[in-house]
């Protein structure tokens with residue numbers, strides 16, 4: 103594929119850096135601009151407090167305001183969106199992002215890490231929030247299990263495994279910079 107890296111945006115939400123590690127592997131292989139989603143008001147440090155806050159936000163449909171601003175969204179043709187699974191759903195900050203920016207006409211590609219329970223409804227919600235976009239097959243793998251005190255795991259052998267899996271996926275969706 104010959105998509106200019108200038109036209110690729112990689113936006114990710116990450117609390118304990120697992121999804122960030124996947125975002126970095128993607129950038130290494132396809133290029134593009136890497137952007138971390140940050141909130142005006144960050145979630146609590148405490149895991150249980152965060153879980154509770156997210157449950158409430160999901161119930162009420164609250165969209166937390168983003169500190170991150172994307173300049174010139176019109177310049178991007180491909181937008182990777184990365185996030186952990188939270189409460190088996192798309193995390194509220196990514197809902198905010200997809201509500202705030204119109205990705206109509208662009209290719210949108212989700213990627214995810216989770217505690218082993220999968221993506222839940224998150225990929226489906228990305229589809230629903232990007233009605234005018236072309237959505238490609240997403241990527242998911244097991245990351246941390248914050249509930250059990252397991253934080254960043256995409257290092258050592260697991261980082262190699264992640265790199266192999268991400269590359270296979272990028273080839274499958276035909277986004278690798280060059281096919282080997």
Ligand SMILES: Cc1cc2nc3c(=O)[nH]c(=O)nc-3n(C[C@H](O)[C@H](O)[C@H](O)COP(=O)(O)O)c2cc1C
Pocket residue numbers: 115116117118119120121122149152153156185186187188189190191215216217218219220244245246247248253
């Ligand atoms: C508030 C919250 C809710 C979570 N809910 C789920 C869940 O429903 N299912 C799951 O598999 N993992 C869940 N997790 C675990 C994360 O998805 C997992 O640790 C992921 O790798 C974290 O990514 P990060 O390091 O990029 O933040 C949750 C984590 C947090 C902080």
